[in-house]
Amino acid sequence: MIQRYDLIIVGGSFAGLACARTAALRGLKVAVVDGKPEPGARVRTTGIVVKEASDDFDLPARLMRKVRGVRLYAPNDRSLDLSAPGYFFQATDTAGVLRWMAGEAERAGATLLYDTKFETAVEHERGVALTSLGLHAGFLIGADGARSRVAENLGLARNTQFLAGLEIECEPLADLDPRFLHCFADSRIAPGYIAWAVPGVDNTQIGVAARRPARPDLGELLLRLKSVCDIRGIKVITRRSGLIPSGGTLNHLGTNRVMLIGDAAGMVSPLTGGGIHTALHFGRRAAQLVSDYLGDRGPHPVGVLQREAPRYRTKRVLRKILDTAPSNALINAFLMTSPVKALAQRLYFHSRSGSVDSFEAWSKEFERGELQKTSPQLRGPTLRLI
Numbered sequence: 069m070i071q072r073y074d075l076i077i078v079g080g081s082f083a084g085l086a087c088a089r090t091a092a093l094r095g096l097k098v099a100v101v102d103g104k105p106e107p108g109a110r111v112r113t114t115g116i117v118v119k120e121a122s123d124d125f126d127l128p129a130r131l132m133r134k135v136r137g138v139r140l141y142a143p144n145d146r147s148l149d150l151s152a153p154g155y156f157f158q159a160t161d162t163a164g165v166l167r168w169m170a171g172e173a174e175r176a177g178a179t180l181l182y183d184t185k186f187e188t189a190v191e192h193e194r195g196v197a198l199t200s201l202g203l204h205a206g207f208l209i210g211a212d213g214a215r216s217r218v219a220e221n222l223g224l225a226r227n228t229q230f231l232a233g234l235e236i237e238c239e240p241l242a243d244l245d246p247r248f249l250h251c252f253a254d255s256r257i258a259p260g261y262i263a264w265a266v267p268g269v270d271n272t273q274i275g276v277a278a279r280r281p282a283r284p285d286l287g288e289l290l291l292r293l294k295s296v297c298d299i300r301g302i303k304v305i306t307r308r309s310g311l312i313p314s315g316g317t318l319n320h321l322g323t324n325r326v327m328l329i330g331d332a333a334g335m336v337s338p339l340t341g342g343g344i345h346t347a348l349h350f351g352r353r354a355a356q357l358v359s360d361y362l363g364d365r366g367p368h369p370v371g372v373l374q375r376e377a378p379r380y381r382t383k384r385v386l387r388k389i390l391d392t393a394p395s396n397a398l399i400n401a402f403l404m405t406s407p408v409k410a411l412a413q414r415l416y417f418h419s420r421s422g423s424v425d426s427f428e429a430w431s432k433e434f435e436r437g438e439l440q441k442t443s444p445q446l447r448g449p450t451l452r453l454i
């Protein structure tokens with residue numbers, strides 16, 4: 069018996085689950101298909117969420133930890149502290165966030181089919197048949213990551229440029245300053261990208277990425293980290309690796325009844341490698357467009373998404389420069405200069421200007437716990453009987 073859905077989404081991660089929840093809330097009959105045994109299994113990402121994403125998309129604070137500053141290290145160990153009042157990054161319990169998102173999608177009415185791998189489908193005028201899975205969709209969305217099988221099988225455009233990322237998750241390193249994302253610009257360790265150490269949610273995440281075909285060097289990073297904090301007795305909990313598309317949004321996001329979103333669509337900043345915010349945002353947007361199209365004769369979703377998706381023009385130019393993996397001597401010479409500091413501030417904090425004094429002041433208050441103790445200033449609702 070064929071199970072029929074209005075919308076089937078391949079991939080139950082950030083993009084797919086955001087899409088499923090909104091589509092189900094809008095009344096579509098939705099199924100999510102994912103090869104993993106359960107939501108949050110085999111996480112491949114560091115999972116840092118930028119402030120814009122947590123503003124745009126309500127995620128539970130209990131699964132996140134705010135990190136307010138960035139400490140950027142040159143190969144010669146000089147470092148630069150960056151921050152912007154009012155801005156923060158959120159380290160996440162990523163598996164927890166994905167489980168929570170899956171629960172929300174299910175509560176909205178979506179059917180979640182984990183342990184179900186997509187292999188082939190046939191598109192026709194009024195939908196897509198996934199015969200081997202016994203499923204049929206009015207519309208199919210590929211949210212199945214950097215190496216999308218949906219794109220491959222249905223002959224859509226595909227990502228061709230990648231960063232390769234490698235990360236270990238360890239028990240918390242007590243010595244690592246928890247106020248900062250520690251980022252290392254070093255072409256020996258991370259040619260074409262950076263390495264990082266993140267004081268996360270009950271852990272420390274240490275990772276590195278490089279522009280393929282170069283390989284990231286985790287061993288060198290650990291040696292390097294010794295000059296920043298004590299890593300003797302480091303206890304590794306898990307390892308992960310994955311590809312990050314770095315060529316920008318694809319030029320053709322779909323066909324008549326199929327559309328790509330998230331990493332499958334290349335919606336990742338070619339410069340920073342951040343893709344969670346766009347996955348959430350365009351996951352939800354895709355659901356709105358498909359529901360308008362199927363239910364209300366709205367415009368075709370592919371054309372609208374193609375127009376709205378980020379093109380990353382400047383970031384693609386900067387990516388080309390980073391792809392040359394500038395020498396460490398060059399990084400040492402330029403990283404601490406005012407123009408490069410200004411560029412780093414702009415990239416990390418999206419044009420917000422920094423103020424070292426105020427960061428030190430409020431980060432001290434935060435350490436004392438004063439900000440946490442401050443009670444909300446909002447008064448409760450007043451009910452009046454008329």
Ligand SMILES: Cc1cc2nc3c(=O)[nH]c(=O)nc-3n(C[C@H](O)[C@H](O)[C@H](O)COP(=O)(O)OP(=O)(O)OC[C@H]3O[C@@H](n4cnc5c(N)ncnc54)[C@H](O)[C@@H]3O)c2cc1C
Pocket residue numbers: 078079080081082083084101102103104112113114115116117118184185186187211212213214217218233234235275309310311312329330331332336341342343344345347
């Ligand atoms: C090492 C690393 C670190 C990163 N760090 C960050 C960061 O800190 N912040 C940030 O914003 N971004 C980061 N990124 C990028 C970010 O992880 C992605 O942009 C984001 O996860 C994209 O979400 P998505 O839902 O599009 O795809 P994914 O998260 O890749 O999910 C794809 C889903 O599709 C499923 N799937 C794949 N193939 C099939 C199939 N054939 N059948 C069924 N299911 C399938 C997979 O199981 C998976 O659940 C990082 C990436 C890597 C590799």
